[in-house]
Amino acid sequence: MIPLVAVVRLRNQDSRTFRLWIPLFLVWLLLLPLGILLSPFIFIACLVCRVNPFREVAVIWQILNALADTNVEVEHRTAGFSFHIV
Amino acid sequence: MNEHRQQILQMLSEGKISADEAERLIAAMEEPAAAGGSDSGAAPAGKARPKYLRVQVDSEDDGGSEGPTKVNVRVPMQLLRAGVKLAGLMPAQALHRANEAMQEHGVPFDLSQIEPENLEELVEHLNDLTVDVDQKDANSKVKVRVFCE
Numbered sequence: 001m002i003p004l005v006a007v008v009r010l011r012n013q014d015s016r017t018f019r020l021w022i023p024l025f026l027v028w029l030l031l032l033p034l035g036i037l038l039s040p041f042i043f044i045a046c047l048v049c050r051v052n053p054f055r056e057v058a059v060i061w062q063i064l065n066a067l068a069d070t071n072v073e074v075e076h077r078t079a080g081f082s083f084h085i086v
Numbered sequence: 087m088n089e090h091r092q093q094i095l096q097m098l099s100e101g102k103i104s105a106d107e108a109e110r111l112i113a114a115m116e117e118p119a120a121a122g123g124s125d126s127g128a129a130p131a132g133k134a135r136p137k138y139l140r141v142q143v144d145s146e147d148d149g150g151s152e153g154p155t156k157v158n159v160r161v162p163m164q165l166l167r168a169g170v171k172l173a174g175l176m177p178a179q180a181l182h183r184a185n186e187a188m189q190e191h192g193v194p195f196d197l198s199q200i201e202p203e204n205l206e207e208l209v210e211h212l213n214d215l216t217v218d219v220d221q222k223d224a225n226s227k228v229k230v231r232v233f234c235e
Contacts (some may be wrong), residue, residue, distance in 0.1 A: 048178035059171045066164035069138070077153025 002028065002061075003085045004066040011080035024085070090115055106158065110235065136163055136213045136234035144229040163209065163234070168207035 006022040046053035071083040095161050096106040130143060143157035176184075179196045217232040 009181040027101045049179070051175050051177050056172075056175055059168060059175060061167040063165065063172065066162055066168045070165065071158070073156070073158040075156040075158075077155075086144070 001068070002064050005086040007082075007084045007086060009080070009082040009084075011075075013078045017080075113235070117176050138162055139166060139212065140231075140233055140235055142229075142231040144227075146227045147225060163212070166212070167206065167209050170209060174200070174205055 002024075002026045004023070006024050008020040008022060010018045010020070012018075042056075045054050048055055067085050070085045071082070072084075074080065094103070094108050094111045097103045103111070103152070119122075141157070141159040141161075141169070143155075145155045147153065150220060176197075178198070184197050185195070188197075213234050215234060217230070219228075219230040221228045222232045
């Protein structure tokens with residue numbers, strides 16, 4: 001399933017931790033009309049490059065689905081950052 | 087089995103190990119049990135399929151006031167598989183340019199020869215990959231680990 005939420009955690013010098021939940025489903029909802037608007041251009045570009053546009057869309061969909069559970073953490077004495085896609 | 091798990095959780099609560107290490111220990115503990123449980127078949131199941139590619143960087147500045155920096159990146163193998171599929175859809179012109187650029191840099195490699203099945207195989211074999219890089223300077227120490235789990 002396509003990831004719906006991302007969590008960003010920030011730790012500052014005073015060891016205060018801020019956790020920010022990003023609702024990815026809103027991002028997808030916002031990107032959907034843009035994708036629909038751009039789809040004819042993407043389709044033409046795929047035809048010019050001799051790439052199957054449907055396969056391209058399928059792979060992009062697979063990438064979006066596979067994003068879940070991606071985790072990036074950077075910890076330092078003075079600050080920390082982590083990004084987790086749920 | 088539960089005793090071991092309890093011990094790991096206790097070590098975690100006491101702060102002796104991190105949550106990440108505890109997760110790996112529990113996974114390692116469960117792995118032989120899973121293999122043992124599935125030995126009713128003819129052939130052994132072999133290694134469990136890795137779920138993540140992990141990149142860990144530990145950097146320490148001995149003399150400076152910066153302190154150690156730890157980077158931990160966990161990428162699902164599924165994402166790598168999807169990524170290589172996208173690479174397989176590269177247009178012929180782009181492949182040609184990439185081949186030329188690689189040959190210019192002394193890498194005689196033809197990317198157009200790579201089939202999607204080869205890429206799948208490549209990702210499968212990442213299971214056996216472990217890269218350890220240790221670098222020590224006068225006042226800094228960097229350790230990089232790349233492995234699958």
